[in-house]
Amino acid sequence: MPDQVPAVRLTSITKRFPGVVANRDIDLEIQRGEVHALCGENGAGKSTLMKILYGMQRPDEGTIEIDGEKVSFRTPADAIARGIGMVHQHFKLADNLTVLENVILGAEPKKAGRIDFGTARKRIRAMAEQYGMRLDPDTLVENLGVGDRQRVEIIKVLYRGAKVLILDEPTAVLVPQEVDELFGNLRELRAEGLTVLFISHKLDEVLSVADSISVIRRGTTVATRLNPREVTSRRLAELMVGSELPTPELRESTVTDDVELTVRDLVVLTPEGRPVVDGVTLDIRRGEIVGLAGVEGNGQGELIETIMGIRTADSGTIGFAGEDVTGWTTRRRREAGIAYIPEDRHRHGLVLEGSLWENRILGHQTEKPNSRGPWIDRRGARRDTTRIVQEYDVRTPGIEVPIGALSGGNQQKLIVGREMSGEPKVLIAAHPTRGIDVGAQAAIWEHLRRARAAGLAVLLISADLEELIGMSDTLHVILRGRLVAEVDPANVTPEELGSAMTGATVEDAS
Amino acid sequence: MSDDKRDLPSEEGPSVAKPSETSADTAPATAEPTKTSEGVAPAVAKPDGPDGPDEVPGWQAILRGLGPRGLGLKIGAPVLALLISLGITMVVLRISGADPVSSIQSMIDYGTTSNSIVDILNRATRYYLSAIAVAIGFRMALFNIGVDGQYRLAALLAASLGGAVTLPAPFGQMLVIVAAMVIGGAWASIAGLLKVTRGVSEVISTIMLNAIATGIIAYLLNTDRLAADRPGSNNVATPDIPSSGRVGPLNGFLSSIGIDLPGRMYGLLPVAIVIGIVFWVVINRTRFGFDLKISGLSPTAAQASGVSAGRMVVITMVLSGVVAGLIGMPELLGASYNYSLNFPAGLGFTGITVALLGRNHPVGIALAAILFAFLDQSSDILQEVDVPKEIVGVMQGVVVLTVVIVYELVRRWEIRLQQKSVASELAAGHTVAGEAAK
Incomplete structure (x- = not known):
């Protein structure tokens, strides 16, 4: 493999936006038939680089070579024509169309002026089989789960003849089983000779699936083509953030005996009647930070929205400062002193x-x-x-x-x-430091610590396990809407917490 | 496999934990900026963020009246739009075989005679109230298409009430006006309640309520029920409102301040101005207006901030209907004194166009209402210069489309400009925090 012409070679790519340099002298080489991972913190410039490779943005300097040939993409269509396909983090599918219709949308095979569904169906079936993906071309996309939707996106890209697949944070929306399945699919694709460029900041995933790893920090590549067998996740993390890692940590305990917020047997159902929050019971005392660890999509979002009164509880109660607030409106809860940092700041936190x-x-x-x-x-x-x-x-x-x-x-x-x-008396904080640079992160932690010392009760949700472990007085694990374990943040490692979150070793972890 | 979501290394390594411990200790926010602004890469106007600010779909921005924020653009955009639409209109006139310059000249000449001015202002008053009623809904992305049915039903019922009772001077008028507001609001509330309880789109329900209102009016405006025959014509009308319950023309007051106009200027014209001012104050200065605005801009953020979406929908719908109830009042109390088959119809739909043109802003709507009234009024003269008067409908359409398109383009351009200027100002070190530190 090594002596081949690389499938993709980027040479000194630089991209400036007014006031900032998003990419600076990036060199990257991706061999044909490998899964190449690109790691970096939020805002490190991964997405910009991928947009350049996919023709959504043009570099100010530097060159792109595909199969040894220099190219210049003006639009994604140019990139697609050269066999580059991108699966975005947020799916771009039409819910009310079938898988088949979504896949061929914009690239419809025509016969006598009409769309040739028969041929398309056959091709999709053949492709699904070839790459080992379960997919029925005739189901409606709205009936599909997240993992299936992602497969539709991948098929969509392959259908257009992609030889190089860019996957932007593909696991962010998946539950562990789906992640396993996705990685299985990626290995199939690699076996068929396709090249996969996998963007992620989840190091264990990167180590388990990638053939080689490049790390990008502050807009430039700090390490390229690392061998996953020779590098530890610790080393990768250091490369990603540089050496000045601030650590979230609490000093002396400020936990008091006054319970500020109580949640009792809370159940929240989906419109279809499936429980997303399933009998959660939780106490938060004054001066205590209660962490909630869980893979995204395991009911954390629904739980906090119910605590805020944005969703209604199907059963169970929520108590605040000794009062039953289950029937209160969101505004009344906020006025009473429950503050809220929502998960999705663009949809829920800001206008x-x-x-x-x-x-x-x-x-x-x-x-x-x-x-x-x-x-x-x-x-x-x-x-x-x-x-x-x-x-x-x-x-x-x-x-x-x-x-x-x-x-x-x-x-x-x-x-x-x-x-x-x-x-505020209670703070419901979802990902309070998500997307924030390192210095500001430390400042926000300090604000939280100070408020905690002054008696604030905090429910903390974070995808950053380090932050959860370091900032929590009590740490619960949520899995499929249920609190499955309580772990001691003083003695748990991120590895142990991670496996508890997937439900693997619940007994050991507690 | 162990797919825990790890972003950072574990804290077992003392070499990593120690330096950060100190940085966390000395973390006063004021000390941070200089350090981080140099060290940390694109924290500013990151163009690869998942959602840019131009994520509001264009059509929603248009209906809600989003537009440029800067004052220069606020004035420049409509002027540009009007110039463009004037150009298009001239082309249309040319194609239809008329001489564009002389046609427009004769429209202006005719439209500025003092007789016309009175008619235009009367007409504009109706358009204005109608457009404000529509704009209230638009501001929270609620489309009250039913203003038409609301004002006609309100005018009919209020007219028959006014014709049935005789009260001394201010009370008769007040009774009719309040009744019309209540009826308009009540009729509109049906659509609001349907949306909140049954999830029925207010667009559908208000259109259907218009049809129902038309049916009810046809049923009630009958000699067996609320109406009586007009002698000497085949028109039917509700009994006339007694003279003690009417509102006299504004001409007397105007001539006392030195403006002499012929004809009868609506006595209730000032009501429209007051409604405009109240609308502006409520939207921009009150908590309710804030809730209404954010509900329109981001329903999800509004809900998370504690606005009850359902309550907001019903209240807004009712308010829109209350103002809609006023639309017929200047005519009813100031000119016709009854509701007949000839009572002005279709004002609700004109109101939608005028609100769109006026960008849901009280001053913009006033100008748009006057422009539309002027075009309607001066269409009469076009026939005399052998141009079909329907060409005015084309002109109105052209004006609205141009304004909408120009505003949306200018808005997007301004957002892009703003992002750039924010980025460059930050790069140059102009931040509020930085300034304060100096």
């Missing part, structure tokens, strides 16, 4: 078109300094926004710009600052 100060009001419309009686207090809100911007180091030229113009990390800092204002 992107609104200015910073308008977003400061969001969620606290009825509270000082944002309003006085029925009136919005524009001056008060503006002044307090300036305070948050300074205290939380939100990088913005002013508080009148729409928050959509800021980067994700700076948006998140405003949300955290906003939710910590007004002395």
Whole structure:
């Protein structure tokens, strides 16, 4: 394999955006028939690089070679024509069409001016079989699970003749079994001679599936073509973040005996009647941070939304400061002092078109300094926004710009600052430091620690196990909507916690 | 396999944990910026973020009246749009065989006579109220297509109430107006309640309610029921409102301040102005208006912030209907004094267009209403210069389409510009936090 012409070679790719350099002198070589992993932190420039390779953006400098031939892509169509396909993190499928229709959409085979479904069906069946994917071309996409949808996306790309597949964070939305299945599929693809470029920041996945690994940090490649058998996940992590790793940790315990938030036998059902939160019972005391570990999609989102009153509980109760708040509206809960950092900041945390100060009001419309009686207090809100911007180091030229113009990390800092204002009693925090740079992460942890010392009760959800272990006084594991284990954050390693999250070693972990 | 979601190495390595311990200890936010701004890569306006701010679909932005934020663009965009549509109109006139310059000249001449001005302002008053009713819904992405049925039903019932009772001066008028508002609101609330309880799209239900309202009006406006024959014509109408319950024309007041106009200017024209001001204040200065706006911009964020979506839908729908109830009042109390087969119809639909054109802003809507009224009024003269008056409908369509397209393009362009300027200002070190530190 090594002496071949590489399937893809990127040479000194540089891409600047106004004010920032997203990619700087990136060199990358991917051999034909390998699974190549590209690792890096959020915001390290992985996505930009892939967009360049897929023709969505043009590099300012540098060259792209496919099979030894220099190419220049103007649009994704050019990239597809050269056999490069991309499976996006967020699926782009039409729910009300069948698998077959989705796959051929935009590349319909025609016979006598009409779409030739017969041929297409045969080809899709043959491809599914060849690459060992279970897929019925005639089911509606809306009836498919996440893993199946991803397979549809992969088939869609292969159908267009892709020889190089780019998978952008493909496991972020999958549960462990689906991840296994995906990796099985990837190995099949590799066996058929296809090249896979796999973008991820989950190191264990990378080590288990990749043939070679490249690491990108702050827009440039810091290591290329590492052999997964010769590198540890620890070494990879250091490469990814550099050496200055801040560690989340709590110092002396501030846990008191006053229970601030109680959840009792909470059940939340999907519209189809399947439980997504299944009998959860939880206590959070003043000055305590309760962590909730779980693979994404195991009911954490539904649980916190129910605690916030955005979803209704199908049974069970939620108590706050000694009162039963199960029937309260979201606003009443917020006014009573439950703060909320939502999972999806764009959908639930912000109004992107609104200015910073308008977003400061969001969620606290009825509270000082944002309003006085029925009136919005524009001056008060503006002044307090300036305070948050300074205290939380939100990088913005002013508080009148729409928050959509800021980067994700700076948006998140405003949300955290906003939710910590007004002395909340309980904070429901989902991924409070997601997408934030290292320095700001440490600052947010410090804010959390200080609030905890002052008696704040926190429910913390994070995909970052290090953060969960370091910042939690108590740590629960959630699996398929149920709390399956309580682990001691002082004595658990991320490995143990990780296997507890997949349900592998529940007994040992507790 | 062990697919735990690990992002960072475990903390067993003391060499890694120690330096960070100190950095966490000395983490006052003010000390951080200089360190991080140099060290950390693209934290700013990261163009590869999953969702850019231009994620609002164009059609929604259009209906909600999103547009440029800067003052220069706010004025520049409509001027540009009007110039473009004037150009297109001239081409259309040319194609239809008329002389564009002289046709438009004669429209302007006719439209600016004092007789026309009174008609235009009266017409604009109706359009304005109708457009405000529509805009209330639009601001929270709620499409009240039913303004038409709401105002006609309200006008009919209020007219027959006004014709049946005689009250001393301010009370008669107030009774009719309040009744019309209540009826408009109640009729609109049906659509709101259906949406909240049964998930029926308000677009569908309001269109159907329009048809039902038309049916009810046809049934009630009958000599057996609410109406009486008009002697000397085959028109039927509700009994006239007694003179103590009418609103006199505004001409008297206007001539007292030195403006003499012929004809009868609606006495209730100031009501439209007041409604416009109230609309602006509520939207921009109150908590309710804030909730309404964010419900329109992001229903999910509004819900997470504690806005009850269902309650908001019903309240907004009712408010829209309440204002819709006012649409017929200037005509009813100031000119016709009864509801007959000749009562102005279709104002609700014109209102949708005017709201769209006015970008849901009270001042924009006022200008749009006057423009539409002017075009309607001056269409009469076109026949005299041998141009079909229907060409005015084409003009109105052209104006709306151009404005909508220009606004959307300018809005997108401005967002892109803004992102760039934010990025470059940050790169140059202009941040609020940085400024404060100096």
